[in-house]
Amino acid sequence: MSPLDELRAAFKGDILTEDALGYDEAIARWAANAERRAKYICFVKGTDDVALALKFARTSGLKLAIRGGGNDPGGSSSQEGGLIIDLSRYLNVVRVDPQTKLAYVSGGARGRDIDLAAGEFGLAAVCGTVNRVGFTGLSLGGGFGWLSAEHGLSLDNIVQITLVIADGSVLTASSTENTDLFWAVRGAGSNFGVCTELVVRLHDQRPTVYSGFLTYPASLVGSVAELTEAWWKSGPSSKEGMIQMLNRGTAPDYKDSLQVIPFYNGSEAEGREVFKAFLDLKPDDATYEMPYHDLNSIENEGTKPGLQICMIGMSELQYSASVIKEAFAAISASSTPDLRVYMNFELFPRDKICEVAPDACAFNLRWRAFNVLALADWDSPSEEQDKKANAHCKTLVDIVTNSEPNPKDAKERVYGNYVGRGVCSTKRGERIFGDNYPRLQEIKKKYDPDMVFSKWLTIGPA
16 A cells, blocks of 8 residues: 555545645635645644644655645745645634633634634634634734734734644643743744644623724825824824725725725724824725624735735834835836735734733744735736836835834844745744744754744744
8 A cells, every 4th residue: 555545544634636626726825826736735634634644744755834724925835746734624613612711723713713703702812804814824923913902912812722743743832731832833833833723812802893994095195194103103092903005906996095994992983083083084984883703804805815916024113104105106106907016004002012021932023013014916927027016015115114223123023924925944034033043943953853844934943
């Protein structure tokens, strides 16, 4: 019996090869240019399947990738000619214990799964802002979202992690068990194993919040930016937040415009009072009091899967109206119908996040900077378009980071989930994790000295 036949005989889930029905769908990713033609796709049903797939990959000399949500445009969930451990088909369940306010989240569950499950009990987890994203990858990489100002990052709310490590062992990591692994995985993600379950802390959450879209024409961009600069400097409360999107270019109605997603964790009347100055500018107003579980879906329409994507993250210490104006002008000059260029600024108050020490876990971006994303998308594979997109995004990065006290820091100390291109690099991992990197190397040497897991912000063993 061949090694593949032995794997199939013991495997409880599904194994797809290139000639199998549904293969093309299985390798599809949010960013079409992140797709790779894997030799085997293993849809696992549990830890036993994961261990079997790991053993087969190692004995067959196959490179490995793990797929949860498949939303990283850098391709960390794909592997050309290799083996994919795919958690999305069967390990996508969320179980909520309302008494302990804990959610047991399978490794392939998405944000919407936990939003809906927790919402049935008047509870919520700290999720991201797009609910189709895999919750495990989001959380282990950090997890900024609308509730971060009140409850910290997604990973700050993890209480236990179940991992299948490189040798096939199943370990539980927490503050009392395998504490070194618990420290490392919260921030360094899939560098240490396949996460099959997270146990996360939930929080009481009112059923509705104020949010939606405010769309401003080009003529008001300067006014909105100046208002935002004053709002940010004033120190918004933990119930507030905002995302600003410069000239998304995804629909004719939004060309040469600035879209604002305001958030207030309260009623519409309260939210409109908080954001009165923004509303007084008379934007196209599509804000309202919505169910909380709908909040993380409002960006879904503008983040449809299947496009070619270029994404480069950076950080900004202080919101600057002049930077917004310059970036908007650059976007307006570069965005075309067949190459849409845009930029996101995530303005979530950071006090709660910064209460945690930078060395409390591997994730160490406990500073006052907020996340900024330069993005471009286009429809069909094109080397020329790819080069143009990358150049446009780098121009936007320079506009933001050159205004910072330390431009190099602003470029290199980037939120790991927003790195985009060039993820699989130990040098990049060293820059991202900073002072925490040497400890990560020691833990890598202990749990994965052969670097079986090396697809995301790679950690090299000591």
